[in-house]
Amino acid sequence: MSEEPLRFAVIGVGAIIFGEHRRGLEAINARVVAACDIDEGRGRARADELACPLYTDHRALLADHTPDVVAVMTPHPSHAAIAIDCLDAGCHVLVEKPIGVQPGEADAMIAAADRAHRLLAVNFQQRLRPEVRGARQLLAQGCLGQIQYAHLAVTWTRTAAYYRASSWRGTWRGEGGGVLLNQAPHDLDLLCHLVGMPSRVAAWTRTRLHQIETEDTVSALLEWPGGASGLFHASTAEAGHPATLEIIGTQGRLLLEPGAVTFTRLASDVRDFVVQSQALFDSPELIPEPVALPDDAPGDHVAIYRDLERAIRSGAPVIADGREGRMSLELANAMIYASHQGREVALPLDRDAYAGLLAELRAKGKPVA
Numbered sequence: 001m002s003e004e005p006l007r008f009a010v011i012g013v014g015a016i017i018f019g020e021h022r023r024g025l026e027a028i029n030a031r032v033v034a035a036c037d038i039d040e041g042r043g044r045a046r047a048d049e050l051a052c053p054l055y056t057d058h059r060a061l062l063a064d065h066t067p068d069v070v071a072v073m074t075p076h077p078s079h080a081a082i083a084i085d086c087l088d089a090g091c092h093v094l095v096e097k098p099i100g101v102q103p104g105e106a107d108a109m110i111a112a113a114d115r116a117h118r119l120l121a122v123n124f125q126q127r128l129r130p131e132v133r134g135a136r137q138l139l140a141q142g143c144l145g146q147i148q149y150a151h152l153a154v155t156w157t158r159t160a161a162y163y164r165a166s167s168w169r170g171t172w173r174g175e176g177g178g179v180l181l182n183q184a185p186h187d188l189d190l191l192c193h194l195v196g197m198p199s200r201v202a203a204w205t206r207t208r209l210h211q212i213e214t215e216d217t218v219s220a221l222l223e224w225p226g227g228a229s230g231l232f233h234a235s236t237a238e239a240g241h242p243a244t245l246e247i248i249g250t251q252g253r254l255l256l257e258p259g260a261v262t263f264t265r266l267a268s269d270v271r272d273f274v275v276q277s278q279a280l281f282d283s284p285e286l287i288p289e290p291v292a293l294p295d296d297a298p299g300d301h302v303a304i305y306r307d308l309e310r311a312i313r314s315g316a317p318v319i320a321d322g323r324e325g326r327m328s329l330e331l332a333n334a335m336i337y338a339s340h341q342g343r344e345v346a347l348p349l350d351r352d353a354y355a356g357l358l359a360e361l362r363a364k365g366k367p368v369a
């Protein structure tokens with residue numbers, strides 16, 4: 001017997017990103033029972049197309065409907081309040097990245113999901129890219145030995161027109177950060193997903209090219225609990241550098257690029273090699289190894305909706321739950337905090353201290369139209 005389609009509500013249905021969610025909803029044959037957007041004009045056409053009622057306040061929607069799942073695609077500062085209301089109403093939640101704008105919000109969302117025994121899924125679709133799954137499998141098998149160094153660099157070129165198109169973008173009140181809160185969450189998430197959560201961060205955030213309040217460029221130095229170190233660089237003001245993540249371990253090197261993962265094994269573990277070799281300048285032989293990818297299904301919103309449906313029906317975890325989704329946000333916040341304080345910071349980030357900094361930056365920034 002086929003199972004009943006999941007019943008969804010969509011909050012922020014006028015969002016540009018809704019097109020991707022529509023593909024996900026269709027892929028799992030979901031039924032959209034209600035939609036919400038505070039901008040009635042933006043929401044109406046979409047609600048008509050989905051043949052469902054439109055609300056301009058998510059609380060009114062929750063008073064009339066109890067969907068199985070609510071998909072939240074509003075700007076990030078409203079993610080926490082909306083997700084908590086939906087979890088408290090007994091719904092599972094799929095929230096767009098980033099989970100929120102500061103770690104205290106993520107803590108509250110995780111607590112609400114735990115309280116309600118509902119899933120809180122964060123939309124980190126890149127985790128489902130075949131090459132990312134392949135890389136994670138290699139790491140889980142211990143192929144790299146002990147991780148010593150990681151380096152992630154990426155450009156997400158954005159135009160002035162992009163920042164003008166939505167008044168919340170690039171503002172402290174509307175977004176709570178720049179490239180770190182909007183584009184780089186995917187990259188920070190992959191770093192945490194593959195290497196783990198760093199324990200120490202130093203960073204420079206800068207506004208190099210765009211007329212925005214928040215950073216368009218960041219460079220950071222990272223340290224992990226095991227002693228590995230790393231570099232992270234992201235910018236919307238540079239061009240020509242798609243995301244590359246290089247992970248160096250005592251037994252090899254892994255390079256993750258869009259659509260590809262490459263593994264080069266060292267003929268002997270460098271920890272043994274440096275002790276055993278009698279040569280003054282020497283290095284273990286490099287042996288390229290093929291990496292088997294699990295399949296070629298793209299890591300997109302369709303994959304996220306399939307993963308979410310599987311988790312709801314089976315009781316298994318989702319690919320990125322609230323705790324997983326919090327890591328990249330906390331790391332982004334730590335970079336902003338380290339840069340504004342002019343010193344390195346230890347993780348977990350002090351929630352009150354970060355809330356204080358964000359309140360200061362918001363007070364100096366412009367109100368969101």
Ligand SMILES: NC(=O)c1ccc[n+]([C@@H]2O[C@H](COP(=O)([O-])OP(=O)(O)OC[C@H]3O[C@@H](n4cnc5c(N)ncnc54)[C@H](O)[C@@H]3O)[C@@H](O)[C@H]2O)c1
Nearest residue numbers: 012014015016017037038039042073074076078096097166
């Ligand atoms: N996973 C991804 O790859 C990906 C890609 C793009 C955007 N996003 C995320 O999706 C979210 C939306 O981004 P966008 O660029 O599509 O935004 P957008 O500005 O195009 O749309 C946001 C929509 O939310 C509505 N809205 C605002 N506050 C609301 C509220 N309180 N209740 C109901 N509706 C409300 C707005 O009227 C608007 O229609 C952001 O958090 C962004 O980071 C994720």
